[in-house]
Amino acid sequence: MCSLKNIMMRTKNENISKAKKNESNGENSNNNNNTDQHFQLPIICDVDSLRTLIRKKTVRVVDVRKAEDYQQEHVPTAVSLPFAQLLEKDMPVGVIDILQDLSIVDKMPVVVYDDTFGALAARVAWTFQYVGHTNTALLEMTFSHWKNQGLETEKKINTFPKSQHSLNVNHNIHADASYVENAKDHPNKILVDARERLNFLTEHIPGAKNIPYTMVGANGNILRNAEEVKRFIENRGISTDSEIITYCGSVGTLSGLAYYALKLAGVKNVKLYSKSFREWKSLGKPKEEFKDANYWDLSAE
Amino acid sequence: MKKINTDVSSKHNSVSFPEPNPKWGREEETEVFAQKTKLFRQGKLSEDEFRRFRLQHGAYGSRLQMNYSMVRIKVPSGEITPTQIEKIASLSEAFSIGSAHVSTRQNIQLHWVQLEDVSEVMRGLVEVGLTTREACGNTVRNVMCSHFAGVCPDEEFDATPYAKAIARFFIRNPICQNLPRKFKVNFACCVKHGLVRIADIGLIPVIKAGVRGFKIYLGGGLGAASFIGHLLEDFTPQDKLLPTSMATIRLFDRHGNRENMARNRMRYLVHEIGWDKFQKMVLKERSIVEMTTAISTAKLFDVKIEEGTRELPKTVHTTTKLPMLHEQVTLDSSAYERWLHTNAVPQKQEGYFTVFITLGAGDITANQLRVLARTIRDFSVECTARNTPLQNFAIRYIHIDDLPDFYNRLASIGLANPGALTIASAVGCSGTTSCNLAITNSHRLAKEIQLKFLQLGLDTDDSLRDSTIKISGCPNSCGQHEIATIGFFGGASRIGTAMAPTYTMLFGGSAGEQGELGKAIMRIPAKRVIDTILTIIQLYKQERSSAETLNQWVDKIVRGDGRGSIKNIENMKARLIPVTQLRSVEEDPESYRDYGNDMKFSAKTARGECAA
Numbered sequence: 001m002c003s004l005k006n007i008m009m010r011t012k013n014e015n016i017s018k019a020k021k022n023e024s025n026g027e028n029s030n031n032n033n034n035t036d037q038h039f040q041l042p043i044i045c046d047v048d049s050l051r052t053l054i055r056k057k058t059v060r061v062v063d064v065r066k067a068e069d070y071q072q073e074h075v076p077t078a079v080s081l082p083f084a085q086l087l088e089k090d091m092p093v094g095v096i097d098i099l100q101d102l103s104i105v106d107k108m109p110v111v112v113y114d115d116t117f118g119a120l121a122a123r124v125a126w127t128f129q130y131v132g133h134t135n136t137a138l139l140e141m142t143f144s145h146w147k148n149q150g151l152e153t154e155k156k157i158n159t160f161p162k163s164q165h166s167l168n169v170n171h172n173i174h175a176d177a178s179y180v181e182n183a184k185d186h187p188n189k190i191l192v193d194a195r196e197r198l199n200f201l202t203e204h205i206p207g208a209k210n211i212p213y214t215m216v217g218a219n220g221n222i223l224r225n226a227e228e229v230k231r232f233i234e235n236r237g238i239s240t241d242s243e244i245i246t247y248c249g250s251v252g253t254l255s256g257l258a259y260y261a262l263k264l265a266g267v268k269n270v271k272l273y274s275k276s277f278r279e280w281k282s283l284g285k286p287k288e289e290f291k292d293a294n295y296w297d298l299s300a301e
Numbered sequence: 302m303k304k305i306n307t308d309v310s311s312k313h314n315s316v317s318f319p320e321p322n323p324k325w326g327r328e329e330e331t332e333v334f335a336q337k338t339k340l341f342r343q344g345k346l347s348e349d350e351f352r353r354f355r356l357q358h359g360a361y362g363s364r365l366q367m368n369y370s371m372v373r374i375k376v377p378s379g380e381i382t383p384t385q386i387e388k389i390a391s392l393s394e395a396f397s398i399g400s401a402h403v404s405t406r407q408n409i410q411l412h413w414v415q416l417e418d419v420s421e422v423m424r425g426l427v428e429v430g431l432t433t434r435e436a437c438g439n440t441v442r443n444v445m446c447s448h449f450a451g452v453c454p455d456e457e458f459d460a461t462p463y464a465k466a467i468a469r470f471f472i473r474n475p476i477c478q479n480l481p482r483k484f485k486v487n488f489a490c491c492v493k494h495g496l497v498r499i500a501d502i503g504l505i506p507v508i509k510a511g512v513r514g515f516k517i518y519l520g521g522g523l524g525a526a527s528f529i530g531h532l533l534e535d536f537t538p539q540d541k542l543l544p545t546s547m548a549t550i551r552l553f554d555r556h557g558n559r560e561n562m563a564r565n566r567m568r569y570l571v572h573e574i575g576w577d578k579f580q581k582m583v584l585k586e587r588s589i590v591e592m593t594t595a596i597s598t599a600k601l602f603d604v605k606i607e608e609g610t611r612e613l614p615k616t617v618h619t620t621t622k623l624p625m626l627h628e629q630v631t632l633d634s635s636a637y638e639r640w641l642h643t644n645a646v647p648q649k650q651e652g653y654f655t656v657f658i659t660l661g662a663g664d665i666t667a668n669q670l671r672v673l674a675r676t677i678r679d680f681s682v683e684c685t686a687r688n689t690p691l692q693n694f695a696i697r698y699i700h701i702d703d704l705p706d707f708y709n710r711l712a713s714i715g716l717a718n719p720g721a722l723t724i725a726s727a728v729g730c731s732g733t734t735s736c737n738l739a740i741t742n743s744h745r746l747a748k749e750i751q752l753k754f755l756q757l758g759l760d761t762d763d764s765l766r767d768s769t770i771k772i773s774g775c776p777n778s779c780g781q782h783e784i785a786t787i788g789f790f791g792g793a794s795r796i797g798t799a800m801a802p803t804y805t806m807l808f809g810g811s812a813g814e815q816g817e818l819g820k821a822i823m824r825i826p827a828k829r830v831i832d833t834i835l836t837i838i839q840l841y842k843q844e845r846s847s848a849e850t851l852n853q854w855v856d857k858i859v860r861g862d863g864r865g866s867i868k869n870i871e872n873m874k875a876r877l878i879p880v881t882q883l884r885s886v887e888e889d890p891e892s893y894r895d896y897g898n899d900m901k902f903s904a905k906t907a908r909g910e911c912a913a
Binding site: 197210214231237294297299301 | 666
């Protein structure tokens with residue numbers, strides 16, 4: 001991934017076209033003309049780019065770890081949004097409130113990070129995009145990794161004046177239970193379960209394919225490079241032209257990470273079933289189970 | 302091909318580790334596998350064709366779920382580097398279940414890998430010089446070598462480079478790509494260690510008149526019908542090792558049974574032809590091989606390049622005693638002493654120990670593998686590990702002064718449990734956790750036994766130390782139940798009105814050159830196995846003569862030579878029957894279920910994947 005320094009050297013037009021190329025589904029690009037103030041982020045923000053943006057004070061960095069972890073230390077200029085707080089207000093109006101409290105305005109570059117292999121950050125980033133914030137990226141690594149690399153941190157609690165943010169729900173990236181249920185009649189709509197293999201084998205939504213979240217990250221990066229993920233889905237006979245709906249066990253974190261992995265691999269139409277398998281089961285919907293083997297007894301956990 | 306990583310020990314950083322198995326894994330094979338999988342999914346390759354191809358490349362179908370595979374990683378002679386261990390850790394996390402499994406034949410297995418991801422696992426393995434090629438199917442399987450080779454006080458020379466050279470010569474070799482059935486080669490270090498009598502070719506290194514060579518046993522093997530191998534000749538000099546192996550494989554290829562899958566291992570051929578005749582055929586075939594093998598072909602067998610270049614401590618043949626405070630350990634001993642007593646053995650190199658890592662039936666998590674790899678780098682002078690048929694890892698060349706630090710490092714991640722070399726560490730094949738042929742959950746039973754025995758402190762009892770428990774989930778012998786002091790293989794029995802998982806118990810099996818097969822004693826319900834073993838131990842303690850170990854006592858009973866009230870197998874059975882009785886299924890439904898199941902037991906199996 002090229003760093004921001006290189007990108008900045010190019011002309012403004014190239015810049016905009018790169019952003020559009022990165023995000024062609026609309027959730028992370030602008031419907032109207034881009035402005036000069038905001039650099040359009042790709043899906044993954046690399047360290048060099050983030051540090052440049054931080055120096056230029058043109059980014060909102062969002063730390064989604066627990067409040068006490070944030071208070072210990074965090075990436076410079078980061079604001080705190082503990083993941084649990086997002087879940088409490090996980091409706092479009094509530095999320096707009098959060099954006100405004102964090103002083104995020106429309107189209108402002110937002111980079112999210114966590115210490116949970118990218119899954120919480122992914123769910124937060126997706127939620128921002130869902131309510132209409134079109135310029136959100138995931139930091140390429142977790143906070144621990146950032147720290148292990150010897151990169152700078154700070155203790156200062158950052159607050160910024162409350163902002164205004166418009167609400168513009170992006171229904172294209174969300175799926176609910178009835179949408180998932182109807183999808184099974186469409187051969188081109190593919191359901192992807194992002195839980196680990198043993199959970200998947202135990203029970204899953206009928207017809208789902210398993211891409212465990214453990215497959216999509218590697219070597220300290222929350223996501224592998226696009227070519228690798230692309231090969232994984234091609235091996236599974238899934239075309240990047242398919243519509244893919246991701247889900248996981250409870251609130252769409254693991255599947256949030258899978259969502260971004262698929263976007264990175266070039267799948268244009270990805271949706272997140274954010275209420276995931278927990279809701280599916282509570283609604284008494286059908287499940288596929290596999291009880292003919294004692295696979296759990298192989299685990300050394 | 303990507304450059305193979307080299308391991309450099311942080312403790313002993315003067316010598317870099319030789320490239321692990323250069324060209325052993327091949328990237329092009331991973332691409333072919335991905336292609337063939339696609340063709341199979343598109344219906345352009347028949348199921349039979351694909352199965353044969355898949356097994357040839359080490360992917361074994363999972364239990365009643367053919368969309369998943371067990372990926373078997375060959376580790377020739379069990380020698381594995383820290384970098385390879387770390388790679389297996391990441392592959393198990395990404396594509397398997399987050400744990401890896403050490404098999405009884407020095408393979409490492411990743412279970413429940415989606416068929417579409419097998420090529421990705423292979424790709425990762427190639428990067429570190431590992432392969433799954435010919436790990437299953439009708440091929441020469443992983444070549445085993447005693448994990449004590451090179452450090453065993455009783456060995457005449459280190460057989461490891463020979464084992465690796467044989468493995469390299471036969472992998473992808475056209476003469477063994479389509480054998481009647483699988484073919485197993487096991488090297489020992491001495492007459493005591495190693496599985497030489499239960500392999501198609503078993504070899505013990507010996508020196509005669511200054512010449513290196515082997516005692517070669519042919520036609521052994523465990524299975525539904527087992528045989529002990531026959532000695533080919535008193536001494537086979539090392540320059541006849543390759544021609545003897547080639548001759549044997551050629552005869553098997555030519556005369557082996559390709560019709561009846563249940564009787565097509567070489568041991569049946571030897572049995573049908575008769576040993577005397579087969580022996581003559583091998584010797585004759587060997588002279589033909591010697592006369593007709595091109596020099597260029599023979600040169601492909603290169604022991605020299607398989608020898609390690611790392612400078613290792615000199616052999617002095619005065620082994621060092623364990624640094625123990627007490628001769629005996631008990632349940633009250635410190636955890637460290639108990640571990641040391643039951644997991645470490647002195648090497649022939651003075652001041653050095655081989656230490657075993659206790660695992661539950663061979664399972665180890667990805668995080669544990671990573672810590673293990675770092676620990677090997679930091680503490681083992683040879684900077685590698687050996688995985689063993691006891692389903693664990695042996696870390697060798699640990700200096701006596703490093704033992705406490707080594708222990709602490711392992712303890713930090715749950716790898717310093719005691720009992721690796723005792724009766725507590727039962728062997729269990731994968732059973733119903735992943736195998737099509739399995740009837741019972743032998744894997745879980747082995748773990749339950751270990752848990753219980755460690756709780757009871759049976760690992761601290763030296764009179765039980767040379768006894769082994771080995772369990773298979775079906776009559777085939779992946780759990781090697783026939784060479785255990787007390788062995789079990791799974792089945793299903795009608796008890797009263799209901800079906801229950803049961804095990805046939807065997808007594809008195811053993812490995813090594815004097816190895817014998819166990820004798821079947823009786824059937825025991827799965828949920829009574831632990832109580833039965835505990836009763837046997839109790840009876841032994843009542844009946845033994847002073848210094849006799851459990852293993853020796855059991856052998857005596859099998860021979861009918863018991864001195865006390867239990868003289869023979871019949872006496873033993875009579876004493877055990879009360880323990881094995883079940884109440885009715887209505888009164889005690891739990892006893893009619895297998896371990897790991899809350900449902901009614903039923904014996905479900907599908908076609909075996911062993912033979913293609």
